[in-house]
Amino acid sequence: MIDQLENQIRDLKKELDEIKKNQALLRLQPCLRDSEIRKKEEKFNELDGRATAINESVRDLTRKYQLLLSESAPRTTYDLPESKRGS
Numbered sequence: 001m002i003d004q005l006e007n008q009i010r011d012l013k014k015e016l017d018e019i020k021k022n023q024a025l026l027r028l029q030p031c032l033r034d035s036e037i038r039k040k041e042e043k044f045n046e047l048d049g050r051a052t053a054i055n056e057s058v059r060d061l062t063r064k065y066q067l068l069l070s071e072s073a074p075r076t077t078y079d080l081p082e083s084k085r086g087s
Contacts, residue, residue: 009062016058019051022047023047026040026044026047
């Protein structure tokens with residue numbers, strides 16, 4: 001289960017990197033007419049929406065991953081010396 005979460009997080013981060021690259025390329029493309037500007041803005045909005053969804057998914061998966069790690073970690077207890085107990 002932990003390996004699956006690690007793989008999902010890694011894949012989502014790769015996809016997010018691709019989106020950021022696409023946004024950078026889109027930013028560099030010139031626009032001559034209003035229709036081109038509208039198309040470019042629509043594409044930016046689409047990419048931003050996907051990036052937001054991916055970030056939320058990564059955050060949720062990271063929480064699950066950390067929870068699984070904390071549950072699988074061995075619990076240690078420490079006994080206090082007799083003099084420090086229940087004063």
